[in-house]
Amino acid sequence: MRAASAPRSAKDVRILVVDGTSGEMRVVPSTELAKLFEPGDLLVVNDAATLPASLTGRTARGDEVELRLVVQAGDRRWTVALLGNGNWRTRTEDRAPPPPVAVGDRFFLDEGLVARTIGLCPESPRLVEIELGLGDRGDTPLAELWAALYRAGRPVQYAHMAEPLALWDVQNVYAARPWAMEMPSAGRVLRTETLLELRRRGVEIARVTHAAGLSSIGDVALDSLLPLPERYEVTEETWEAIARTRKRGGRVVAIGTSVTRALEGGARQGLRAGVTALRIRRGMRRAIVDAVLTGVHDVDTSHHTLLGAFVSDEVLERTLSSAEAEGLLGHEMGDACLVWGEPRDKLSVRRGPPVTDEPEPTPSSRLAPGVRREARALV
Amino acid sequence: MNIRNEAVLVTGASRGLGRELARSFARRGARVVLVARGAEELERAAREIRAEGGEAHALAFDVGEKEAVHRIAGAAAALVGPPSIVIHNASTLGPVPMPLLLDTECEDLERVLAVNLVGPFRLTKVLAGPMVLRKRGLFLFVSSDAALSAYARWGSYGVSKAAQDHLARSFAAELDPVRFFAVDPGEMDTKMHADAIPDADRASLARPVDVAERLVAIVARSGALPNGARLAAADFEPLGVHGGSGAAA
Numbered sequence A: 001m002r003a004a005s006a007p008r009s010a011k012d013v014r015i016l017v018v019d020g021t022s023g024e025m026r027v028v029p030s031t032e033l034a035k036l037f038e039p040g041d042l043l044v045v046n047d048a049a050t051l052p053a054s055l056t057g058r059t060a061r062g063d064e065v066e067l068r069l070v071v072q073a074g075d076r077r078w079t080v081a082l083l084g085n086g087n088w089r090t091r092t093e094d095r096a097p098p099p100p101v102a103v104g105d106r107f108f109l110d111e112g113l114v115a116r117t118i119g120l121c122p123e124s125p126r127l128v129e130i131e132l133g134l135g136d137r138g139d140t141p142l143a144e145l146w147a148a149l150y151r152a153g154r155p156v157q158y159a160h161m162a163e164p165l166a167l168w169d170v171q172n173v174y175a176a177r178p179w180a181m182e183m184p185s186a187g188r189v190l191r192t193e194t195l196l197e198l199r200r201r202g203v204e205i206a207r208v209t210h211a212a213g214l215s216s217i218g219d220v221a222l223d224s225l226l227p228l229p230e231r232y233e234v235t236e237e238t239w240e241a242i243a244r245t246r247k248r249g250g251r252v253v254a255i256g257t258s259v260t261r262a263l264e265g266g267a268r269q270g271l272r273a274g275v276t277a278l279r280i281r282r283g284m285r286r287a288i289v290d291a292v293l294t295g296v297h298d299v300d301t302s303h304h305t306l307l308g309a310f311v312s313d314e315v316l317e318r319t320l321s322s323a324e325a326e327g328l329l330g331h332e333m334g335d336a337c338l339v340w341g342e343p344r345d346k347l348s349v350r351r352g353p354p355v356t357d358e359p360e361p362t363p364s365s366r367l368a369p370g371v372r373r374e375a376r377a378l379v
Numbered sequence B: 001m002n003i004r005n006e007a008v009l010v011t012g013a014s015r016g017l018g019r020e021l022a023r024s025f026a027r028r029g030a031r032v033v034l035v036a037r038g039a040e041e042l043e044r045a046a047r048e049i050r051a052e053g054g055e056a057h058a059l060a061f062d063v064g065e066k067e068a069v070h071r072i073a074g075a076a077a078a079l080v081g082p083p084s085i086v087i088h089n090a091s092t093l094g095p096v097p098m099p100l101l102l103d104t105e106c107e108d109l110e111r112v113l114a115v116n117l118v119g120p121f122r123l124t125k126v127l128a129g130p131m132v133l134r135k136r137g138l139f140l141f142v143s144s145d146a147a148l149s150a151y152a153r154w155g156s157y158g159v160s161k162a163a164q165d166h167l168a169r170s171f172a173a174e175l176d177p178v179r180f181f182a183v184d185p186g187e188m189d190t191k192m193h194a195d196a197i198p199d200a201d202r203a204s205l206a207r208p209v210d211v212a213e214r215l216v217a218i219v220a221r222s223g224a225l226p227n228g229a230r231l232a233a234a235d236f237e238p239l240g241v242h243g244g245s246g247a248a249a
Helices: A030-036 A140-151 A184-191 A192-202 A237-248 A257-269 A302-307 A311-323 B018-027 B038-053 B066-080 B104-136 B154-177 B189-196 B208-220
Strands: A014-019 A027-029 A042-046 A048-049 A054-059 A064-074 A078-084 A106-109 A113-121 A124-134 A177-182 A206-211 A230-234 A252-255 A273-276 A291-295 A335-342 B005-010 B033-034 B053-061 B083-090 B138-142 B179-184 B228-234
Touching: A014 A030, A014 A113, A014 A257, A014 A311, A027 A311, A027 B208, A030 A192, A042 A048, A042 A237, A042 A257, A048 B066, A054 A113, A064 A106, A064 A230, A078 A113, A113 A140, A124 A140, A140 B053, A140 B066, A177 A206, A177 B189, A184 A257, A184 A291, A192 A206, A192 B104, A206 A237, A206 B104, A230 A257, A237 A252, A252 A257, A257 A291, A257 A302, A273 B083, A291 A302, A302 A311, A311 A335, B005 B018, B005 B066, B018 B033, B018 B038, B018 B053, B018 B083, B033 B038, B033 B066, B038 B053, B053 B154, B066 B104, B083 B104, B104 B138, B104 B154, B138 B154, B138 B208, B154 B179, B154 B228, B179 B208
Parallel strands: A014 A335, A042 A206, A042 A252, A048 A177, A252 A291, B005 B033, B005 B083, B033 B053, B083 B138, B138 B179, B179 B228
Antiparallel strands: A014 A027, A054 A064, A054 A106, A064 A078, A078 A124, A106 A113, A113 A124, A206 A230, A230 A273, A291 A335
8 A cells, every 4th residue: 555655634634434344435534524423422532642752873882773762661761672774764674783782881862862771671682671861960850851852852754754754743633641652643633623523513532541652663573573562541531431432322432543452451451551462453352442543554564453353354355455446545644544343242341350351462571661550650 | 720730831931920930830739840941040940949849840942943842742741741731921022122113123023923922822732732632721821011002112022912812812712611811910020121121110010929929820710710811910819828719809
């Protein structure tokens, strides 16, 4: 599928609407989005703001290196993925491998930021845990550290774009908490106009925060693990809105795969905030989400795999061929599809025991570093 | 609006009214982010608040620059959570002594508009969305008498403030229940006032600390005020030392 070479303007996005039960499909302009929902439905958005998660710098020996933030492990600690020489115009899989790294090694980044390696991850030599500081100071005030991180960092770039993306290009209108390593881009289509129109129609809007992770690191072994475990928070208000929606016979619509992951992961863990390693795929029982709005993604992506939990293989195949036939643009910044799932098993979610149909993979401590414990304390 | 534990962002917070506003909010238990261009002066202001037991973080950015806006919003949210109270206080007079409008360089007018009008627009554009989602939040745009009356030599500043007042009203017309107010602080004994009118009788000017207390009272009582209103600080009594409801004068 053709990828968007520039972010598709929200009002120009086209939406492929797929009915998983009847198999019907049609394309509507995003300006008609609000009309796709009925009074009593609930839209859940991910209010994570997108971090400037790409930091460039050098090793002590002078080798060029890019650090991509993967997981925030503490106030100054992050798990990062290392990319070698090369810039955003090169596809991640064609980038040079990063230099070998040992605990104690330092990376010298822009704005005086120094990243000290404090741990290695068993998953891959490209994944390391770092502590950020300014110069040699270990106790940089957090405000100075965040200001430097925001000055030095750039949003993660995509090689298929004609121009580099700025932070302005990768924020949803309601973006609030800087948790996302890449944009939860399904929300791009929701302009203020849309939110107000939805509310006027009697459609509720609720939020989760989900630390949407990297889409590609460029290492076959590592990319096969994506999506990595991700931090989420679903507020009590949102669980209540879901219960209300169920009661009145409304439908729950996830704006993006990250929202699907947070809601289904949260329901399985019975937690308001935690880390989910849940991989949503074909045949998985959905506990919460009736429909998902997402970008149009190719077969070999986790976004595509996730749709297998909503519709049959046959419908999924036709979804892609319709998208191709309609000339929809793929990848993160292109067009969208709204997929209404086949009827969901009626599962009790609220204050019930966690849904335990799917064993979750156990991430290493570097990828889920006590976040379950700390999530409440972080922003 | 309760102020305790709210995330408050104040621009132009390194001195004058902004600095006192940050202190007043912090004293009432708010988690405050101070924004201004000059890092040293700003950090001093934040340190002073922390020494009093308040929570204050200094972010040295220029609100007149487009690139700075997401940096401010993101760093602020990381430090104190998404701001629910935003005080657009940063502003510039342009060159001083203030020239007649006809002698004002085009670039100088553009810079005044960038800081006093486009800056608050951009910051609101980024910070109001989360408030629309949450159905709560408040913006205070610090205005001036010069927004209403035309005074010789106050042209570019007055134009920027008149437009800023209307910006607040327009946002209010669109985004209620998120709340937007413009407030005229009155003449204060600040560096900006001295730059504009060097020979003013300082004894006749209000102290920024007193005006800040009145503005905090406006925020606390904002539920009773019509959204989009243009207010005068002088019409509001400060809250009591331990909170209180702060009735209008």
